[in-house]
């Protein structure tokens with residue numbers, strides 16, 4: 001699969017998704033910029049799962065609260081509650097409070113960004129508190145079960161938007177934290193019983209970590225492939241510039257934006273001169289390489305976020321410049337023309353110059369003008385530039 005990607009993208013400007021796919025990610029780490037993008041993607045994709053998980057956790061925790069109240073009878077008259085039982089109940093209510101805060105954060109749209117950083121803390125604290133509550137039951141001489149703690153270490157690896165390393169950290173905090181607390185709080189048979197459970201606790205982390213690793217690896221692969229496919233759909237595979245389809249799609253949006261901002265859009269059509277003759281003299285492969293070099297020049301001139309460098313097809317390119325005026329459009333187009341000439345790609349059969357040159361047609365959008373009309377004006381200017389002797393810029 002990778003070699004066919006490589007084949008497809010041969011000679012195009014670097015694509016971060018492809019490069020990462022080729023480089024691999026056995027340690028589940030991308031390049032920093034891509035890693036940040038992946039984190040956001042993972043967090044946003046799992047928002048529904050986190051909503052379901054918090055509702056389930058709240059329901060289960062409320063069930064535990066009811067069991068505590070039944071077992072400890074805190075409201076029974078004449079039976080004072082021991083300090084240990086008091087701590088146990090406080091802990092149970094504290095975690096209920098934590099879960100309610102997590103639920104609130106998920107419900108309030110403006111706080112939604114907090115859910116991802118909160119999730120590992122909520123799981124880790126709930127896991128350690130569950131272990132502690134059961135240790136307090138043991139200290140009260142009542143039956144305790146640590147199955148809930150095992151369950152929570154496994155839950156740390158659920159697809160809740162955390163990366164493998166965060167899940168692993170949470171699993172370890174719960175298991176190691178519980179183990180240390182048990183050595184401090186429990187004695188005799190209670191400690192022996194816990195230590196036996198601890199073996200399964202650590203095994204639970206190990207097995208879940210294995211599954212978690214594979215899941216994160218698959219998700220990373222999917223993330224890269226999906227972004228690469230999106231990139232492919234909107235780019236020209238020879239030059240890596242945007243293709244005509246994405247220009248048409250984005251032009252409508254840019255026109256709306258320009259109308260709102262009361263600014264103008266500049267369109268530069270660039271057509272290489274005597275390219276058929278170049279292909280005939282130097283061969284199709286040399287023609288391809290020349291197109292790639294010119295494309296890189298245009299790519300470097302699309303400097304602002306809403307600017308676009310496009311390969312319309314064949315030896316025809318476009319530069320779309322957002323928020324532009326006439327002097328700026330003209331001087332930039334002149335710079336483009338000169339930069340192409342200064343590539344100094346030898347072109348012996350050109351009737352214009354012995355190097356590759358281009359003719360450029362310009363148009364600047366009017367307040368009520370459609371994108372089609374703008375394109376037509378730039379095309380007419382290009383036609384005039386060709387007939388006026390090529391290697392020139394006309395508005």
Ligand SMILES: Nc1nc2c(ncn2[C@@H]2O[C@H](COP(=O)(O)OP(=O)(O)OP(=O)(O)O)[C@@H](O)[C@H]2O)c(=O)[nH]1
Pocket residue numbers: 238271272273274275276277279283284285286287288291313314315386390
């Ligand atoms: N190497 C290569 N050539 C291409 C590609 N796409 C189109 N062409 C060639 O580009 C040439 C365009 O030729 P014309 O449209 O006649 O234009 P021209 O020769 O540049 O003439 P003027 O534009 O009038 O200066 C044709 O020979 C096409 O085969 C491509 O992807 N690679």
